Amino acid sequence: SSSSSSSSSSSHLIVVSNRLPVTLEQKGSEWSFKLSSGGLVSALSGLKREMSFTWVGWPGKDFGADDRVKIDSLLKENSCSAVYLDDDTAEQYYNGFANSILWPLFHYHPGEMMFEEGAWDAYQRANSAFAEALALVVKDGDLVWIQDYHLMLLPRMLRALLDSSGRRGVKIGWFLHTPFPSSELYRILPVRRQILEGVLAADLLGFHTYDYARHFLSSCTRILGLQTTGDAVDTGDRRIVRVGTFPIGIDPGKFSEALQSDEAVRKRLGELEQRFAGERVIVGVDRLDYIKGVPQKLLAFEQFLSQRSEGAERVVLVQVAVPSRGDVEEYRQLIGNVNELVGRINGRFGTIEYTPIHFLHRSVGFAELVALYAVADVCLITSTRDGMNLVSYEYVASQAQRHGVLVLSEFAGAAQSLDGAIIVNSWNIEEVAGALTQALEMPPAQREASFRTLHRYVAKHTAAYWGTSFIAELTRVRQAADAAAML
Ligand code: GDG
Numbered sequence: 001s002s003s004s005s006s007s008s009s010s011s012h013l014i015v016v017s018n019r020l021p022v023t024l025e026q027k028g029s030e031w032s033f034k035l036s037s038g039g040l041v042s043a044l045s046g047l048k049r050e051m052s053f054t055w056v057g058w059p060g061k062d063f064g065a066d067d068r069v070k071i072d073s074l075l076k077e078n079s080c081s082a083v084y085l086d087d088d089t090a091e092q093y094y095n096g097f098a099n100s101i102l103w104p105l106f107h108y109h110p111g112e113m114m115f116e117e118g119a120w121d122a123y124q125r126a127n128s129a130f131a132e133a134l135a136l137v138v139k140d141g142d143l144v145w146i147q148d149y150h151l152m153l154l155p156r157m158l159r160a161l162l163d164s165s166g167r168r169g170v171k172i173g174w175f176l177h178t179p180f181p182s183s184e185l186y187r188i189l190p191v192r193r194q195i196l197e198g199v200l201a202a203d204l205l206g207f208h209t210y211d212y213a214r215h216f217l218s219s220c221t222r223i224l225g226l227q228t229t230g231d232a233v234d235t236g237d238r239r240i241v242r243v244g245t246f247p248i249g250i251d252p253g254k255f256s257e258a259l260q261s262d263e264a265v266r267k268r269l270g271e272l273e274q275r276f277a278g279e280r281v282i283v284g285v286d287r288l289d290y291i292k293g294v295p296q297k298l299l300a301f302e303q304f305l306s307q308r309s310e311g312a313e314r315v316v317l318v319q320v321a322v323p324s325r326g327d328v329e330e331y332r333q334l335i336g337n338v339n340e341l342v343g344r345i346n347g348r349f350g351t352i353e354y355t356p357i358h359f360l361h362r363s364v365g366f367a368e369l370v371a372l373y374a375v376a377d378v379c380l381i382t383s384t385r386d387g388m389n390l391v392s393y394e395y396v397a398s399q400a401q402r403h404g405v406l407v408l409s410e411f412a413g414a415a416q417s418l419d420g421a422i423i424v425n426s427w428n429i430e431e432v433a434g435a436l437t438q439a440l441e442m443p444p445a446q447r448e449a450s451f452r453t454l455h456r457y458v459a460k461h462t463a464a465y466w467g468t469s470f471i472a473e474l475t476r477v478r479q480a481a482d483a484a485a486m487l
Contacts, residue, residue, distance in 0.1 A: 016154070017150075020080050021041040032074075046463025050468055055080045106385075107181075131161050132161065139170075147177065149178055155201040159172065171204070171481070172204075173204040200235055200241050208388045213244070250397060259401075289324050293382035293409065296382045296384065301356070320363070320372070381409055388412065388414050392406055396455055418457060419454070420457075422438060
């Protein structure tokens with residue numbers, strides 16, 4: 001039975017992201033389902049263990065009508081629902097607008113931004129396709145939680161469709177996984193007003209850190225002329241939009257349990273310990289994206305090596321660089337640059353017995369990833385901008401034995417929560433090189449104390465904690481609105 005009250009306990013949560021967390025594969029006439037990886041997927045999978053929701057998103061490519069029927073029912077069994085986009089719209093919206101315009105701008109790379117009307121049209125078409133698909137499934141009193149910079153017009157488009165069809169009491173939340181840049185950067189965007197107005201149709205907006213929220217609030221004041229407080233925007237049409245910080249986390253148990261009881265992980269860790277006996281290991285794990293500062297990391301490691309005295313312990317850098325967005329030009333240039341640096345440094349410092357940098361330009365399996373985290377004395381993160389950076393959390397979750405040291409860029413959101421890391425300016429090559437020396441020489445008692453501080457934070461601020469806090473706040477916003485409506 002359906003209740004007319006918007007706070008009915010049967011209200012449902014719908015999570016919306018650009019990509020569904022799955023890769024669909026066809027064998028003969030049968031379709032099967034593979035879970036994909038990445039920061040957002042890890043976080044929401046953690047939330048899924050706490051609360052049930054329907055996950056709405058793009059399935060990764062277009063499918064013909066016959067396939068859609070099969071795929072839809074397969075997805076439905078797994079609480080997912082697809083938004084289909086034609087391949088051209090998807091390409092221009094995703095690679096063209098989201099990844100070539102918003103991504104560089106939000107990460108302080110306006111030089112890489114190429115604004116193009118065709119891409120903007122596709123972004124609007126795609127957001128509108130999401131709104132129409134959602135309007136078919138959203139019911140009175142539901143909570144809708146929209147993810148990330150791909151879907152910034154969606155709150156407004158969805159709100160319009162819900163209002164015109166008389167849907168009541170639906171609350172919309174939106175969370176940004178990247179930084180929100182200073183308003184001085186943000187105002188470069190030709191469609192800066194439309195994008196702000198798009199998200200302001202939501203009831204609650206979430207960011208990883210207060211700095212990002214603050215930048216967003218100033219953009220609302222300076223670009224739209226709206227009144228703001230420290231945690232709200234007055235839209236001027238009798239609506240208040242809440243703005244909050246919800247730092248994301250990981251599922252730390254996945255790492256600690258794998259190290260304790262997963263045979264494949266333990267075996268691999270044993271092998272790596274043997275392989276690196278007598279050497280110290282620095283690990284890096286990044287999507288090969290210009291925001292991750294991989295060239296800065298390689299230059300700092302080169303500087304560090306050049307300062308080592310002869311006969312000092314050997315130090316190796318194991319850098320996993322996961323291929324990413326290879327169809328965007330800036331990423332191809334980055335690959336060339338990184339390959340050249342790795343070759344130069346290995347050529348300069350390598351010997352027959354010793355290769356300073358082990359560069360893996362591919363993704364590695366979970367067992368290999370955890371074993372690498374666990375074997376490393378230091379984890380080095382040199383992002384030039386990064387919404388949060390979950391690799392730093394995962395390293396901490398894998399270090400219960402070794403108490404390794406985290407060297408973390410101040411430009412990653414994680415630097416604002418991870419007390420106990422050595423924080424560096426990743427552009428200061430000399431400083432990063434010095435931090436590597438400091439990390440490798442840190443006495444065990446100090447390493448253990450830092451690890452305890454880091455671990456306490458990572459164990460409490462999990463992905464599930466992030467998701468449930470956001471939903472609790474969205475529920476509070478709804479209750480406040482219900483109470484006001486009764487007056
Ligand atoms: C965005 C924001 C924010 C990486 N390589 C492999 C692998 N991974 C997994 C890691 C980690 C995830 O991918 C990467 O997450 P990050 O947070 O470090 O970075 P982004 O992908 O850029 O994520 C970021 C995040 O959204 C969440 O809000 O923190 O700032 O940019 O989970 O483990 N996993 C496996 N093999 C690999 O080779 N299995």
